[in-house]
Amino acid sequence: MNTRYFVRAIGALAAAALCGVTPALAAVKLITLPPRERVEIQLDNPQATLAEEERIVPLAAGVNDVVFAWANAQIAKDSIQFRCLSDPEHIKVLSVSYPPGENALTWQVSATQAGSARVRISYIIGQLDKSFAYRAVAAANEKSLTLWQYVQLHNRSNEEFGVAGMWAGFGERFERPIGIAETRQLLSARFDNVPIRKTYTASLSEFGYLDAGKQQLRIPMHYVLKNDRDHGLGAFPLMFGKARIYQDDGHGTTAFLGEDWAGFTPRDDELKLALGVAKDIVVKRTIDQRRQDRVLGNLFDYDVVVKYAIENFKDEPVTLDIAESMRALRAEIRGDTGRDVEWELVSDATLAEHFDAVKSTADRLLFHVDLPPRGEDDKAALQTHTLHVKIKNEW
């Protein structure tokens, strides 16, 4: 046990000396220092860490003063709770006294008979917190991966806890020693054979251009994991943390593909991990038509055709997600008005049949198109898709 803070159960006459109110009392005193019997660190609250420790405190029959003092640790004084686990009917806290200018308090504890009592002291402690990290190793065919989730415990609290139980709010409970200024990474969960979907996304408003002069879009590649039972996950929400992604290189080792911040992912949601920019998929986006049609007075509709010229230079077929923000498109063709965009898909364009009605919203339209691999002559087939949309009632 670190001596920075400790519990002292003291005889009655020694109490006043400890309280510092008289130099005349108890020049010779006896203080017992009961060690910690058990420590639990509760990390399930995202804002605060609760430490619970149990000690066996010798109590005399009558009223005992139990002093709890600490130094150099950020313990929220008002959060400290004292509970007697053994014989709570006959051992009661009468009051708590807080001396001035000290990180200490004294419980006045009444016991009907002398003996040892197991007590639990709980408090909120600062600078003892957690974060999450992920490691993923994708199979060589990039159809699945193994995902490891780690809890990283950061102890900057200036206190050493010895072997302590820890719980992050889900998953299994750990029992490990926690040293001062120590960061400990604990394997929280492992998921094997998690199916992944590899996506390529063309979205000007989200990812911008790779080459603005040529209007070539930046196409990020993502691994998409669905946090549900059908995809080998779904036991609990995935917490925010850094994810490092590797791939089986087929030689018994792995190659590092990249890293990304994994956002909080509730159950049934998708976790998208960006791995980099796919330069083998070339998408050039142009606005092929912008026609302003007067409706009435100064009220206009805009007939807009967006063209995507797509080439897949990969030797495998891929699916390209094309996303278009209606607000950004309106700003592009006429400037923003601040009003919602009223739009209507015109069915004569090729993308209309690839529309994802479930994932699209009033602002973000999503389409999925399948791209064949490059040909045997190493040439990529040029696919041209158009989005024909009518932006209505603008002025």
Add this chain to the structure above:
Amino acid sequence: MNTRLVGLLAAVGAAALPCWAKNVDLSTIPPRDTVQLTIYNSEDLTLVRETRRVTFKQGINPLQFSWANTLIDPTSVDLRFKSHAGELELLDTTFPHDKPQMLYWAVRSAFDGDAEIEVTYFTSGISWAVDYVCVSDPAEETMAFDGFVRVINNSGEDYAGAQVRMVVGTISLVEKVRELAQRGIVSEVDRYMYEKSEMRARDFDAAARKEVCDELQMGMARGAVAAAPKEIVKEGLSEYFIFTVEGTETVPNGWSKRMRLFAGKAVPFHIQYRYRPQEYGDQLVRMFLLRNDTASDLGSTPLPDGVVRLFRDNCRDGLSFLLAQTIKYVPIGQEIELNLGSDPEVIHERILQRAWRSDFWFRRNGASVYYSPTEGHRIEIKDTVAGWDDHELWIERIRNYRAKPIAVEIRRSFAGDVVFRSDLAPTLYDYRSPQFTAQVAPAKTANLTYETVTHQGRNKQQDHVTLEERQ
């Protein structure tokens, strides 16, 4: 002890006032017999009532009362006679200009002998605060609800063996006691001395240390016998509530002491998820709702302002910390709302599914003449839009991953002239805030759909929300 009542009887006897010795004095110091603290938490104010026994001689008796290094309001010091009231008379009170934090009483006595006197005064620097510790059961249906009161003494004075009373309620004061204590009677000298004394506020004199020490030892002497936590008696008084701690307490200057106020054994509560962005921010929050009434094993008193610390039995022989939240004064019968914040097991998505416009009106040549195509009017090329309706179709999607059904309440506020169309049986919380509730079964998703129509420009007639059934 910093406040002193000094009887100058031996020195001056029955001599006529104000011929007190300047440099050579003999004085007696009658100790406090009892002291009572009545602490108000709405203001930095404590009424101190102390009794002492003083020996009087027939004739005029000078009494000196001083309060060095304390925060006592000199204008509030009052002397009353609890015995021999008909034979003792307070003639006058003198605040000497050269002795700050001191006064002299001239008492005329018709007899020789002891009398019990009562001195009352206001002091600042003593306060009390309540906090609550709640532990929910694992099923989150009931919670142990314990209240604690903490008395904090920074008054500069040690109060040993004091009866402590705490007043819940808001009193009226026209001047702050601390300012009056600083100002004193002779302001400039007092201010100087006060500032000087502030620096020494923690330097107790030996007598004060001894008194506190004696009290502590007396407390320890009882140590051979187990004691029960002190009862705190609660009673109403006019607009206030008074908590009185059983027996006496010693709270030395600079110390604070925390005692149990009450224990609610198993307070039932229910859980509601609320989306009220104007109140809780843009998130669906989890609320624990309980009531301060007898049916909930509470309700014996109003609950003063204080911090609630909520834990839950985590079924692993320990607690989980859920929240620390300050609650305002809760009258008997009122609901207590504890906001646990967002819940990772209940997901709320707000989706604008579709937006469109309708019911256009046009203005011609800037005149206040309006034309509507839906009314069959002809619209000319130079006419400009002067009014329209904005339609938005919203889905509040709630996914419940908890093992129990949940109750959800959605309340949104809208500016302007808005029609709220829904088949969710909405009601109006106020003129611009529709609200509705729903139950979401475990492992289910609810799509709560509504449409808003905002009348804009010329179409806007009012600034309120009206409810309509959605077709």
